[in-house]
Amino acid sequence: MHTVHTDNIFPGVELTCINTDKFKTGTLSINLVSNLNRETAAHTALLPRVLRRGSKDYPDMERISSALDELYGARIEPTIRKKGELHCIGFHVDFPDDRFIGSSGNLLEETATLAGGILLAPDLSGGLLRDDYVQSEKKNLIDDIRSIINDKRGYSVDRLLEEMCSGEAYSINRLGSETEALKITPQSLTECYLNMISEAKLEIYYCGTAKPEQVKSALQNALANLPQRNNLPKLGTEIILYPPSDAPKRVVETLDVTQGKLVAGFRLGKAMENNPDYPALMLFNAIYGSGVMSKLFLNVREKLALCYYASSSLDKHKGIMLVSSGVEYANFEVALKEILAQLDHVKNGDISDVEMNAAKGTITTSIKASMDRPAGLLELYFDGSVSAIQYDPEKLCEMIEAVSVDQIVNTAAEINTDTIYFLTGENDDGTRN
């Protein structure tokens, strides 16, 4: 269905080219990858947004937007992601395939050139990134960090991670913290920029109909100003196998909400040692708490009708699982008990054929369905590149089909609760705020 070709466009700069003619668009994903760091996270997060405001050739948003409109609505969108403890910033770029716009354009070359200019040729006329852009995007970043609280579900997950991983880079939000963001100046951000473009790992992905040589040549031209890459830092994620104590840490907070939130964080234990069995971990998560056939959905939501949602998610890079649920205050303890009881069922191998097959089907369908979206396809390969073990998506599907109950029991054996976070609308004495 698609062919994959990897090549270096410059020494140390890898291009993964995925060729398929099934999409109507061409897509480029440009990523600068560094280790998440508390002091620099806000700077790093701010960079793509400041760069996107204007380059030497296209000095303001109006000119960039006009150029993109002329390229048939091509998009160059800043991306700020967190993969384990890696901070990945850059641009997601896409444009219609020349076949469908009735013009003999060179949308790949033209869009790549525009994106390359935004990344590598900002206006540094006074030696610094433009003060007005830095201040304006800094304010937006701070507003975004503050608005995390608007979504109580996401906020609760963030708070749990802050409590559970307080000494680990993993607790750093992908946007950084408000305190660090407030310290940003044009000087400090310019310094961060110059470091990033010479010292961060640069990974580029393409998906579309253009041949690998054509993509390589378009990118070599677009990124001709890229500084020589040297001293690339060692990238990685620290994995902690066990909670610090047998008794889970409990954190209770109150905010003005009508529905409470419960988030539980788990460490995966020996499952993360040596060569982690990713296919078994993915299946474990699907059986336990991800999707409508999972134990959490069927028991906590459907059978006991305790909440509107209850689901688990697992970060295989970091070795952490989270269970997140929206419940009435009165039901917190009942829901938590049921969440832990269902985990014990999986650990005991209480997994029916129906559950096993459903979980396998859910995961393989979701991997294959990702391959039907340009961004999903690129994400599969990018995710693989930052994993301890890399699999081709088709190969991963085969391995998932072959996982046994024993493998899952083995994987789940040492999954232990680390921290439990409750968000309620009540004070301790039971009165409402």
Add this chain to the structure above:
Amino acid sequence: MEHRQYPQIGEQLYIEKLANGLSIFAVPKAAYHKSFAFYAVDYGGVDRRFNLSGTWIDTPQGVAHFLEHEMFDMEYGDALTKLSSNGANPNAFTSSDITAYYFECTEKFDENLDTLLSFVSTPYFSDTSVVKEQGIIGQEIRMGEDDPDYNVYYNLMKSLFRHNPVRDSVAGTIESISQITPQTLYDCHKVFYHPSNMALCVSGNVDISQVIEIAERILPKDPGENPGRDYGQAEDLKPEEYKVIKAMEVSQPMFIAGCKSIPAPKGIATQRQDIISAIALDILAGHSSPLYIRLYGEGLVYSDFSASYDASADVAYTLFGGESSDPERVFDEVNKEIEKLSDTGPDSGLFQRTLKASIGSYVRSLNSLESICVGIANGHFLGFDALTGLDILKSIKEEEITNFYRSHLSPQNMAISIVVPK
């Protein structure tokens, strides 16, 4: 079977109308791993009062959505479970206008389609299941009450509209759903869930003849009666209230401003209106519009600032919204820009550029099987072919854009809803 080709966009569409009145649409894409089936009912949150065989029936707010949740219950258990255990990824939604059930899968498409068509055609409700669902949907409603987006939206709709059911939440209220009984659900299913009031769209790795065979085998033979619908007393264009402000636990103000207008007649006029409105609103408030760029530069709006036009239940409305430190100032600026554009029309260069960008975004939307199927089903219920969008786009004239500003965006028909931090 009808076969339409669209060489410009590289797509083709097969259409079959069954004897029972069901329209089936297939857009094959052999290179995709997955297949997608979308089974939609022309019945949504606004369809609360309807006429069946001469009798008017009133139903509680939230029934269409409640029915959607309950449909998955079958004598054998849960249809959601059956689809999931067969490798499908199923889901459903209820909007103001339609209820839709769908799944994607990479194998056993025929079996899954059989399951989908069977459960949507089989009403199976009980007191127990209704009580259980009241618990689950009750939690969904409570979650909405905490959600500032939900509050800012429905506060606006209630300000704009006096009677029309678009002002009420699709999920209903804890009070309204408590009035629902198994009989309510049986009645609504009987009235709306019949083949001539539904559409089946499939795309991806699919074979239309198999789809037809399964649909003919499973679905009822009787086309059913198309119910009359009543959306209440006609609305004039004057909002009920001009401004509503609510304090919530948010980091900074968010707002939606809205303007009432008269919808285009059903059919190709609606399709054209949708396309004109999208271009007109891109020129007015899109990310390359002078207004957006100026307000963004001044720190008054963020990249979430957006505008949209929608028509439903005999009313039309244009919405502008996002977060802002000063929503009323943004509202003033939007109004000034509307006044200017109504007066002079769009800048020709900007119009041409926006047209190009719209062509690209239409082409991009065809990557998504979901977006294709949803577009075709909506188009079918409203009387147009969504895959002709590119031709229409290319034929849009500047005057039509100017006319949109004049006829759909009158300041006296606008209201604003704001959620402010506590």
